[in-house]
Amino acid sequence: MPNLSTKWLKKSPWIYHVGTGGCNNCDIEILDCLTPRFDVERFGIKLVVSPRHADVLLVSGPVSYHIKSRLQEVYRQVPKPCVVACLGACACSMGIFKDAYSVAGPVDKVIKEIDPNAIFVYVPGCPPKPETMIMGLVKALQKI
Amino acid sequence: MDNLFLYVIAFLIFPGFLFTSSFGLIVSWIDRKVSALIQWRVGPPFFQPFYDLLKLWHKELIIPATAKKNGFILAPLLGISSVTLLATILGIINLNPEYQFIGDIIVILYLMIIPPLSIVWGGFTSGNPFGALGASREIKLMMGYELPFILAIVTVFFKVGSISLGEIIQYQHVHGVMLNLPSMIVAFIVSILCLQAKLAQVPFDISEAECEIMEGPFIEYSGPLLAVYKLMQSMLQVVFPWFLISIFWGGTSFQGWGILWAVLKYIFIITLVILIKNTNPRIRIDQAVKFFWGWVTLVALIAMILMFMGY
Numbered sequence: 001m002p003n004l005s006t007k008w009l010k011k012s013p014w015i016y017h018v019g020t021g022g023c024n025n026c027d028i029e030i031l032d033c034l035t036p037r038f039d040v041e042r043f044g045i046k047l048v049v050s051p052r053h054a055d056v057l058l059v060s061g062p063v064s065y066h067i068k069s070r071l072q073e074v075y076r077q078v079p080k081p082c083v084v085a086c087l088g089a090c091a092c093s094m095g096i097f098k099d100a101y102s103v104a105g106p107v108d109k110v111i112k113e114i115d116p117n118a119i120f121v122y123v124p125g126c127p128p129k130p131e132t133m134i135m136g137l138v139k140a141l142q143k144i
Numbered sequence: 145m146d147n148l149f150l151y152v153i154a155f156l157i158f159p160g161f162l163f164t165s166s167f168g169l170i171v172s173w174i175d176r177k178v179s180a181l182i183q184w185r186v187g188p189p190f191f192q193p194f195y196d197l198l199k200l201w202h203k204e205l206i207i208p209a210t211a212k213k214n215g216f217i218l219a220p221l222l223g224i225s226s227v228t229l230l231a232t233i234l235g236i237i238n239l240n241p242e243y244q245f246i247g248d249i250i251v252i253l254y255l256m257i258i259p260p261l262s263i264v265w266g267g268f269t270s271g272n273p274f275g276a277l278g279a280s281r282e283i284k285l286m287m288g289y290e291l292p293f294i295l296a297i298v299t300v301f302f303k304v305g306s307i308s309l310g311e312i313i314q315y316q317h318v319h320g321v322m323l324n325l326p327s328m329i330v331a332f333i334v335s336i337l338c339l340q341a342k343l344a345q346v347p348f349d350i351s352e353a354e355c356e357i358m359e360g361p362f363i364e365y366s367g368p369l370l371a372v373y374k375l376m377q378s379m380l381q382v383v384f385p386w387f388l389i390s391i392f393w394g395g396t397s398f399q400g401w402g403i404l405w406a407v408l409k410y411i412f413i414i415t416l417v418i419l420i421k422n423t424n425p426r427i428r429i430d431q432a433v434k435f436f437w438g439w440v441t442l443v444a445l446i447a448m449i450l451m452f453m454g455y
C-alpha cells in the first residue's frame with residue numbers, strides 16, 4: 001500500500017506552510033513560486049490552508065521554543081504519508097540563529113522527537129531561490 | 145426486473161456516477177487551466193484532478209476526537225449519492241422526455257439542496273469552530289440564493305403550465321427554446337448568478353473562504369472523505385449547468401449533432417462561470433444576502449412580470 005500512495009503523492013503534493021520563527025524572507029520567496037514566472041501548479045503543487053489536506057509540510061525558520069510544541073502538533077495533524085520540507089538555512093541547520101538563546105533546534109530534530117521515521121527534504125539557501133525550491137521539492141519527491 | 149437492471153446501470157454508469165464524475169473532473173481541469181491562462185500561468189497537466197483524487201484516496205483518514213463520528217462520515221456520502229441521483233434523473237429525462245413522473249422538477253429542486261446541506265452537516269459535525277462558522281455561512285447563503293432561484297424557475301413553470309421537466313423540454317421542442325423570449329433571458333441571468341453561488345465559486349465562496357476561515361466546513365476532512373467532497377463538487381459543476389440547459393435552453397439530445405450542440409451549450413455556461421470567478425473578489429456574507437434578496441430578487445420579479453405581460 002505505501003508504494004501506491006507515494007506514487008500519487010509525487011504527482012500532486014499539496015503544501016501547508018508553517019512559519020517557525022524565521023526572518024520572513026523565506027516565506028516571501030514561497031509566494032514567488034506561485035507567480036506566473038515560476039507557477040508551481042505545473043507540477044500539481046498547491047498551497048492548502050489546513051494541515052489536514054497537506055502532503056508536504058513546508059517549514060521555514062529555526063524552531064523557537066514557543067513554536068516547538070505547535071510544530072509538533074501540526075505534524076501530528078497531517079495525514080500520513082507526508083513529507084517535511086525544511087526550507088532555508090535556518091530550518092536545515094538553524095543558520096544564523098545557531099546557539100541563540102531562544103531556539104529549540106533545527107526542524108528535523110524537533111520532528112524526530114515525535115516521529116523517528118519522518119521523511120525530510122532539505123532546501124538550503126538564505127533564502128533559497130524559487131528555482132532551487134522547486135528543484136529541491138521535485139527531486140526529493142522523485143526519490144521517495 | 146429488466147427495468148431495475150437498467151436503472152442500476154443508469155445510476156452507476158451513464159448518466160449517473162461514472163459519466164458525471166469523469167466529466168466533472170475534466171471540467172475541473174478546464175476550470176484550473178483557464179484560470180491559469182487568465183493569470184498568465186501555464187496551469188496543471190490534464191490528469192491533475194485525477195492524480196489529486198487518487199492521492200487523497202490513498203491517504204490516511206483522520207477523524208478528530210471532537211467530531212461526531214457518524215455524521216462526519218455520512219455527510220460526504222449523502223452529498224455524493226444525492227448528486228448521482230440528480231444526474232441520473234436529469235439524464236434519463238433528457239434522453240427520453242416522454243419518461244417523467246409528476247412533479248419531478250420539485251424532486252430535482254430538493255435534491256439540489258442536499259449537497260449544500262451535506263456540507264453544512266459535515267461542517268457542524270467536524271467539531272471545529274471554523275467548520276461551524278463556514279457551515280453557518282453556507283446556510284445563510286442558501287437562504288439568500290434559493291429565493292431568486294426558485295422565482296426564476298417558477299417563471300418557466302407558469303410559461304409552460306407544467307411542473308414536469310419532460311414537458312418543459314417537449315414544450316421547447318415545439319415552441320422553440322425558452323431563451324428566445326426576453327423575460328426568459330432575464331430569468332436565465334438570475335439563475336446564472338444563483339448558479340455561481342450554488343457552485344461556491346469565487347464571489348460567493350464565502351463558506352469556504354480559504355484565507356479567512358480555512359476552507360470552513362472542509363477544514364477537518366482528510367484523505368478519502370475529502371476526496372468524496374472534491375468529487376461531489378466537480379460533479380455539481382456538471383449537474384447544475386445541465387439543469388439550467390434543460391430548463392431554459394431546450395435540453396440536450398444525444399443523437400447526431402445534438403451531442404456537439406449540447407457540449408457547446410455546456411461550455412458556454414461553464415465559461416461564464418469561470419470568467420465571473422476570475423474577475424471578481426469575494427464578498428462578505430451580509431453583502432451576498434443583501435445582493436440576492438435585493439437586486440437579484442427584484443430582477444427575478446421583473447422577469448416574472450415580463451412573462452405575464454407576454455414577452
Ligand code: SF4
Binds near residue numbers: 025127
Ligand atoms: S534561511 Fe535566511 S532568509 Fe530564510 S528565514 Fe532563515 S535567515 Fe531568513
